[in-house]
Amino acid sequence: MKRLALLFLAGPALADGPAVPQFVEETEAAGFAHSFTGDWEFVVGGGAAVFDCSGDGLPEVFMAGGTSSSALFLNESSETLAFRKAGSSGLEMDMVSGAYPVDIDADGVTDLAVLRVGEARLMRGLGDCKFSDASADWGFDAHDLWHTAFAATWEKGADWPTLAFGSYIDRAQEEFPWGNCTENLLYRGAARKFAPPLSLNPSFCTLSLLFTDWNRSGTPALRVSNDREYYKGGQEQLWHIDPEAEPRLYTETEGWKRLRIWGMGIASRDLNDDGYPEYFLTSMADNKLQFLATPGPDAKPQYGDEAFKRGVTAHRPYTGDDLRPSTAWHTQFEDVNNDGFADLFIVKGNVWAMPDFAGADPNNLLLGQEDGTFVEAGDKAGVASMLQGRGGALADLNGDGRIDMLVANRNGPAQVWRNAGPVGNWVAIKPLMENANRDAVNAWVEVRTGDRVQQQEVLVGGGHAGGMLLPLHFGLGPAEAAEARVIWPDGEASDWVKLILGQINMVER
Amino acid sequence: MEPFHLNRRFLLLAGVALALPVPAFAADRPSPEVVVLQWYRLILELIRHTATYSPPVASRAFAYLGVALWEAVAQSRGLTSLAGQANGLAPLPQLPGAVDEAVLVHATLSAATATLFANTGPTGQRAMTAMTEKLGAKVTEGLDAVLTADSSAQGAAIATHILAWAESDGGAKVENLGFPMDWTLGGKPSSWVPTNTADLQQAPLLPGWGDVRPFALTGELPCGLDPHPDYSEDPASAFYAEAVEVYETTKTLTDGQKLIARFWSDDPMLSPTPPGHWISILSEIAARDALPLDRLADALARLGMAVADAFIVCWRVKFEYDLLRPITYIRRLIDPKWEPLLNTPPFPEYPSGHSTQSGAAYAVLEAIFGSDFAFNDATHEADGLPVRSFPSFKAAAEEAAISRLYGGIHFRAAIDNGIAQGECVADFINRMKTL
Numbered sequence: 022m023k024r025l026a027l028l029f030l031a032g033p034a035l036a037d038g039p040a041v042p043q044f045v046e047e048t049e050a051a052g053f054a055h056s057f058t059g060d061w062e063f064v065v066g067g068g069a070a071v072f073d074c075s076g077d078g079l080p081e082v083f084m085a086g087g088t089s090s091s092a093l094f095l096n097e098s099s100e101t102l103a104f105r106k107a108g109s110s111g112l113e114m115d116m117v118s119g120a121y122p123v124d125i126d127a128d129g130v131t132d133l134a135v136l137r138v139g140e141a142r143l144m145r146g147l148g149d150c151k152f153s154d155a156s157a158d159w160g161f162d163a164h165d166l167w168h169t170a171f172a173a174t175w176e177k178g179a180d181w182p183t184l185a186f187g188s189y190i191d192r193a194q195e196e197f198p199w200g201n202c203t204e205n206l207l208y209r210g211a212a213r214k215f216a217p218p219l220s221l222n223p224s225f226c227t228l229s230l231l232f233t234d235w236n237r238s239g240t241p242a243l244r245v246s247n248d249r250e251y252y253k254g255g256q257e258q259l260w261h262i263d264p265e266a267e268p269r270l271y272t273e274t275e276g277w278k279r280l281r282i283w284g285m286g287i288a289s290r291d292l293n294d295d296g297y298p299e300y301f302l303t304s305m306a307d308n309k310l311q312f313l314a315t316p317g318p319d320a321k322p323q324y325g326d327e328a329f330k331r332g333v334t335a336h337r338p339y340t341g342d343d344l345r346p347s348t349a350w351h352t353q354f355e356d357v358n359n360d361g362f363a364d365l366f367i368v369k370g371n372v373w374a375m376p377d378f379a380g381a382d383p384n385n386l387l388l389g390q391e392d393g394t395f396v397e398a399g400d401k402a403g404v405a406s407m408l409q410g411r412g413g414a415l416a417d418l419n420g421d422g423r424i425d426m427l428v429a430n431r432n433g434p435a436q437v438w439r440n441a442g443p444v445g446n447w448v449a450i451k452p453l454m455e456n457a458n459r460d461a462v463n464a465w466v467e468v469r470t471g472d473r474v475q476q477q478e479v480l481v482g483g484g485h486a487g488g489m490l491l492p493l494h495f496g497l498g499p500a501e502a503a504e505a506r507v508i509w510p511d512g513e514a515s516d517w518v519k520l521i522l523g524q525i526n527m528v529e530r
Numbered sequence: 531m532e533p534f535h536l537n538r539r540f541l542l543l544a545g546v547a548l549a550l551p552v553p554a555f556a557a558d559r560p561s562p563e564v565v566v567l568q569w570y571r572l573i574l575e576l577i578r579h580t581a582t583y584s585p586p587v588a589s590r591a592f593a594y595l596g597v598a599l600w601e602a603v604a605q606s607r608g609l610t611s612l613a614g615q616a617n618g619l620a621p622l623p624q625l626p627g628a629v630d631e632a633v634l635v636h637a638t639l640s641a642a643t644a645t646l647f648a649n650t651g652p653t654g655q656r657a658m659t660a661m662t663e664k665l666g667a668k669v670t671e672g673l674d675a676v677l678t679a680d681s682s683a684q685g686a687a688i689a690t691h692i693l694a695w696a697e698s699d700g701g702a703k704v705e706n707l708g709f710p711m712d713w714t715l716g717g718k719p720s721s722w723v724p725t726n727t728a729d730l731q732q733a734p735l736l737p738g739w740g741d742v743r744p745f746a747l748t749g750e751l752p753c754g755l756d757p758h759p760d761y762s763e764d765p766a767s768a769f770y771a772e773a774v775e776v777y778e779t780t781k782t783l784t785d786g787q788k789l790i791a792r793f794w795s796d797d798p799m800l801s802p803t804p805p806g807h808w809i810s811i812l813s814e815i816a817a818r819d820a821l822p823l824d825r826l827a828d829a830l831a832r833l834g835m836a837v838a839d840a841f842i843v844c845w846r847v848k849f850e851y852d853l854l855r856p857i858t859y860i861r862r863l864i865d866p867k868w869e870p871l872l873n874t875p876p877f878p879e880y881p882s883g884h885s886t887q888s889g890a891a892y893a894v895l896e897a898i899f900g901s902d903f904a905f906n907d908a909t910h911e912a913d914g915l916p917v918r919s920f921p922s923f924k925a926a927a928e929e930a931a932i933s934r935l936y937g938g939i940h941f942r943a944a945i946d947n948g949i950a951q952g953e954c955v956a957d958f959i960n961r962m963k964t965l
Contacts, residue, residue: 061652195660198653199575200912249800250579250653254914281800305581306707307728329727336729346707346730373652377581377707
């Protein structure tokens with residue numbers, strides 16, 4: 022780790038800013054050949070699901086294909102990235118818009134919720150990267166919808182997950198699609214079966230869903246980001262999802278403040294170490310970075326937008342000649358330079374020949390700084406792709422502790438970049454529980470270095486049409502010792518444990 | 531002009547070109563009036579869902595669409611053209627012979643809409659294509675092929691002529707959603723400053739819109755207005771008193787006042803915008819009263835030109851006064867934590883754009899329909915806001931104007947003087963000859 026720390030200190034940096042890791046595009050060399058294709062019904066979507074189905078510690082990547090077949094890429098990376106497209110994993114299907122990994126049946130083998138323009142599917146992991154459709158076995162009543170979003174949680178005491186599926190527009194409406202948002206559905210169940218879904222009415226053309234314990238109450242709520250292009254009377258939403266109760270919206274009386282954006286994606290991270298998550302919401306032109314107005318046990322769901330103050334409006338291209346406003350999709354916080362400050366990744370791309378918005382719209386890599394602001398480094402890091410981005414992921418694809426990057430492009434080739442550093446020290450933590458909710462979804466992992474405690478929530482959802490189920494990655498900067506504990510979903514805290522740096526550390530309950 | 535009173539005679543004439551009668555067609559063919567209202571329904575959606583369509587830009591589109599429609603109908607029925615009346619509009623290509631009015635207006639609006647909304651997104655493009663094809667198939671069903679071709683060609687020719695005219699008005703090209711890339715703030719205590727943290731909106735919207743060629747206003751741009759109270763930070767001043775009025779009113783809003791503020795909020799990208807709100811009102815009346823084609827086209831043209839000219843003079847004055855918004859003044863001098871009900875629009879305060887264009891709209895509609903013309907307004911029903919009823923156009927305009935004070939985005943002078951400015955604009959429109 023000493024070697025990494027020295028490299029980190031000696032690495033290239035923005036003027037008085039953070040070290041900029043160098044990303045090397047290895048799409049072709051890695052054998053990562055894939056495109057998300059389609060016309061109107063695939064202007065959104067294009068998600069990537071990242072999870073380890075082979076058990077070798079390296080994550081596989083499932084890519085939505087739209088009108089092309091979806092594909093599972095088996096990870097054979099070593100120092101450089103290398104993938105092999107699976108021939109018959111069971112995940113090869115048409116009309117796929119996105120996917121999220123989640124261990125539904127808690128058998129220790131990750132399953133996959135597959136979003137489609139048509140019926141969604143729940144694909145059971147069989148091991149060795151093979152999957153079979155378990156929708157019927159699990160009583161999953163799939164509706165014929167334009168599926169665009171997904172999130173999962175385990176409600177208190179539940180042995181079976183609660184799934185939220187988001188959908189978009191009634192695609193039969195040609196002349197007047199506006200105001201014709203289709204319903205979002207909440208699936209609850211028990212004894213290995215889902216009950217018929219509840220309608221999350223009203224639904225407002227959703228493009229991202231996230232179960233998140235926003236107020237640290239121990240009961241995650243459902244955050245919904247909606248596309249104002251299509252809804253009428255809509256807004257961003259936050260649902261109470263209380264065990265054994267009907268879902269109900271947070272109201273203005275409770276403090277919820279109306280926000281109407283072209284909601285495309287959600288990223289969540291506690292950026293100021295106060296124990297409460299911040300949310301980055303992607304949109305068109307200006308994006309939003311929401312901080313809780315009055316953090317605390319009695320917090321109201323009132324958020325202030327600090328995107329401008331912190332330098333993450335990301336409202337127009339930062340490089341190239343095209344200065345028209347941007348269009349943002351997938352988003353994710355990860356610490357790509359392992360300096361201990363979360364960085365922000367935003368996938369950009371024109372919707373489809375919209376001349377009022379940038380056509381050459383580079384993806385953003387905004388590096389977090391100690392003072393809470395961010396600085397753009399996408400071009401300097403080598404990831405300023407101008408293709409028509411949609412989904413994506415930041416994940417350590419070759420197990421070297423450096424967060425790599427992949428992007429799904431609409432009607433264009435997907436891309437992968439290897440992070441060649443320099444980076445600081447790091448640690449990854451995988452919390453594990455027995456029986457239900459094995460991956461401890463909505464647990465909080467705390468990593469302590471000296472006086473500082475970084476905190477991350479285990480999440481299944483958010484982003485744009487795709488997500489990850491991987492150990493949580495923490496950058497540590499020059500720190501050479503760290504310890505961690507887990508606040509399990511029921512609120513019980515584990516003991517602090519010493520971590521082995523530069524490795525994945527399992528914390529079992 | 532004399533107010534128009536509906537009667538059955540107009541209903542019987544609908545759909546028939548008076549000068550050149552055409553054969554009867556399939557009974558389920560849409561009438562020309564239905565074609566117009568279907569297109570305007572789509573246009574209101576396109577206004578809402580096309581990012582460049584801020585209120586001034588929307589008003590311009592309504593004007594050109596209305597004039598194109600009027601010219602098509604005027605030619606078909608031998609009525610008075612706006613050529614030679616509207617600034618810069620040259621005589622239009624003449625009808626080759628018999629036309630079918632449903633096909634004619636379909637072709638005119640289809641072509642004009644496709645160009646004016648060329649920058650809408652894929653969903654809007656898909657909708658325009660679907661409307662052109664599906665409605666086109668209905669209006670031409672069973673119709674003679676030559677008549678169909680002639681009518682379509684004439685509609686397209688009229689649209690081409692109007693669109694060429696539009697290209698030269700200085701408002702055709704809107705970049706960066708209307709926000710200049712660089713902008714220097716006025717720098718005086720009274721100057722407008724950005725009122726939100728959207729990076730794009732750190733410069734004001736469309737600062738050059740006051741230079742766009744108007745439709746009916748002539749000479750050195752008329753319809754200036756009395757100044758607002760002199761800027762002052764003295765608590766005894768008239769300006770301070772106006773700020774206190776906004777502050778106190780917004781602190782004690784009734785549910786009814788909140789509803790009024792939201793009903794007339796008419797935010798771009800979330801509604802058909804303020805000019806679209808008035809077009810929506812007119813469309814509802816036309817459907818309710820089966821307004822015949824010539825009257826419908828006349829009203830749409832007049833209303834479109836009225837709101838367009840209103841925004842032009844309003845914007846000219848806004849950037850002359852360059853006045854700060856209530857949120858800036860009140861937070862600076864009265865209450866740093868004050869939050870208005872509505873989002874403050876990103877451009878100078880004086881006068882109120884909604885008030886000016888509502889003043890123009892009501893005065894034009896009053897000239898057409900009369901001063902005591904009651905109507906319902908369901909513009910925002912799909913957005914969950916209730917239908918509102920008004921005893922007159924003026925009552926609606928006054929409510930629209932005062933809604934900006936309830937919303938906390940305008941001072942009193944901007945509202946009262948804005949209405950007066952709009953009435954001045956309407957005088958020019960009302961002097962134009964059509965029917």
